[in-house]
Amino acid sequence: MAMLTRRERIQQELEATEYPLTAKDLCDILDIRSRSIVFEDIQHIAKSVQNEGKQVLMSPARCGECDYVFRSRKRAKSPSKCPKCKSEWILPPSFIIQEID
16 A cells, blocks of 8 residues: 555544644644644645545634634634734644535
8 A cells, every 4th residue: 555645644634533633633643743834734635625525624723811713814824822812822723624515
């Protein structure tokens, strides 16, 4: 059997999981050193899985202090601080791949 690429492995994890995974979760599971690479890969995967009748769902980042939700962010990457309370305690976005109904 051929070795899977990093993106294929990330896609496989996001399809198999019951609960959305953060970039840190994926780094830990797949022994990847850089979260920014995972964020880039997820953006690429989101485009490619559409052809398979699937979609990457993102649970947006949230402020751990005031519970502000970063709904309008288009990028997968975590924000650095909350625009509402200025806290840097940000709970990262999480991802899962599901079939499109």
